[in-house]
Amino acid sequence: MESVASAPGKTILFGEHAVVYNQPAIAAAVDKRAIVTIKDNPKGVTTFRSDDLGFEAELDTRKKTYKLIKGKPGIIRYVLEILNKWHDEHTPIDVKLSLNIPIGSGLGSSAAVTVATLAALYNYTGFPFNKRVLANEAHKIEQSVQGMASPLDTAVSTFGGLVYLSREKEISKFNTDIKSNFVIGYTNKKGNTGQIVKSVKFLKNKHPRILDSIIKTIGKATDEAKDALMTDNNSKLGELMNINQGLLDSLGINTYELSRMIYTARGNGAIGAKITGAGGGGSILALVPKNAEKVFNALKVEDNALIAKITQKGALAKVRE
Numbered sequence: 001m002e003s004v005a006s007a008p009g010k011t012i013l014f015g016e017h018a019v020v021y022n023q024p025a026i027a028a029a030v031d032k033r034a035i036v037t038i039k040d041n042p043k044g045v046t047t048f049r050s051d052d053l054g055f056e057a058e059l060d061t062r063k064k065t066y067k068l069i070k071g072k073p074g075i076i077r078y079v080l081e082i083l084n085k086w087h088d089e090h091t092p093i094d095v096k097l098s099l100n101i102p103i104g105s106g107l108g109s110s111a112a113v114t115v116a117t118l119a120a121l122y123n124y125t126g127f128p129f130n131k132r133v134l135a136n137e138a139h140k141i142e143q144s145v146q147g148m149a150s151p152l153d154t155a156v157s158t159f160g161g162l163v164y165l166s167r168e169k170e171i172s173k174f175n176t177d178i179k180s181n182f183v184i185g186y187t188n189k190k191g192n193t194g195q196i197v198k199s200v201k202f203l204k205n206k207h208p209r210i211l212d213s214i215i216k217t218i219g220k221a222t223d224e225a226k227d228a229l230m231t232d233n234n235s236k237l238g239e240l241m242n243i244n245q246g247l248l249d250s251l252g253i254n255t256y257e258l259s260r261m262i263y264t265a266r267g268n269g270a271i272g273a274k275i276t277g278a279g280g281g282g283s284i285l286a287l288v289p290k291n292a293e294k295v296f297n298a299l300k301v302e303d304n305a306l307i308a309k310i311t312q313k314g315a316l317a318k319v320r321e
């Protein structure tokens with residue numbers, strides 16, 4: 001029996017970092033996916049491999065740990081956390097991961113890998129689950145690996161589409177799709193969400209009153225953006241993205257490369273451009289009702305870029321006999 005599951009990456013439009021402090025956020029699932037396949041392993045041992053990441057490991061059932069055969073743990077820590085927590089080590093399985101989401105680029109690779117692995121394992125074991133159960137458990141896994149994580153990334157990867165996460169952590173899907181295109185620019189410099197989230201917490205502890213008001217103001221910009229999306233007001237959406245960017249700058253998560261991409265996008269016709277995700281490397285998001293090609297080509301001169309298509313397809317799981 002073989003269980004196959006996949007989950008999309010995501011891009012955060014508004015509210016990254018503020019969402020860790022119970023402010024709202026808006027994010028969209030993008031059509032880049034993590035795919036996990038789980039099947040019986042006739043060799044009688046549980047193995048895990050990813051050709052895309054050059055990684056292989058084998059479960060040592062006696063020590064109940066994974067022996068690294070090749071590659072480095074990195075994003076695999078999310079998979080190993082799930083296998084340690086949810087897999088009965090006496091049922092030998094072969095787990096395979098493929099990924100076409102740039103890693104550490106603010107596109108939610110960690111969340112997509114976590115959601116896809118959990119869905120594949122639940123499916124394989126016949127554990128009854130729905131998307132709410134899946135999103136909750138995936139968030140717990142990201143938290144245990146990263147130390148701090150909001151439910152945003154794993155919720156968007158689970159539900160798909162364009163998602164609003166409220167201050168009360170309620171997820172609601174917009175019934176409107178953004179009419180215009182987005183272009184994502186990403187650097188070769190990776191960010192590490194866990195570390196960057198901790199650096200913001202450190203700054204906040206040093207200047208609590210200032211950072212608290214900045215974080216609350218990001219929340220207000222996110223609520224204004226929700227109205228702009230509901231009324232298809234692109235120019236307001238773009239202005240709010242630029243305001244959100246100025247506030248993110250003050251959290252200390254920007255870099256020279258990210259700034260370069262933001263101003264390249266704005267200078268080539270983007271009506272809004274900001275960091276998406278944790279920052280410290282990773283990606284920017286540019287709103288381009290027109291000029292998508294022009295912005296895409298301008299970003300490609302010094303960095304990488306992709307034209308983001310929002311996907312309604314969140315986590316998908318099926319069993320093949």
Ligand SMILES: Nc1ncnc2c1ncn2[C@@H]1O[C@H](COP(=O)(O)OP(=O)(O)O)[C@@H](O)[C@H]1O
Binds near residue numbers: 076103193
């Ligand atoms: N080349 C790599 N191979 C495997 N794992 C990696 C690689 N580069 C980074 N990682 C790990 O992948 C994870 C990326 O997760 P995160 O920092 O949340 O980025 P994202 O924005 O893609 O979700 C981190 O745990 C990081 O240590």
Ligand SMILES: C[C@@](O)(CCOP(=O)(O)O)CC(=O)O
Binds near residue numbers: 019105106193
């Ligand atoms: C910075 C943060 O708000 C988003 C992280 O996004 P990513 O891991 O860079 O894709 C952290 C979180 O919400 O868990």
Ligand SMILES: [Mg+2]
Binds near residue numbers: 108109111153193
């Ligand atoms: Mg992440």
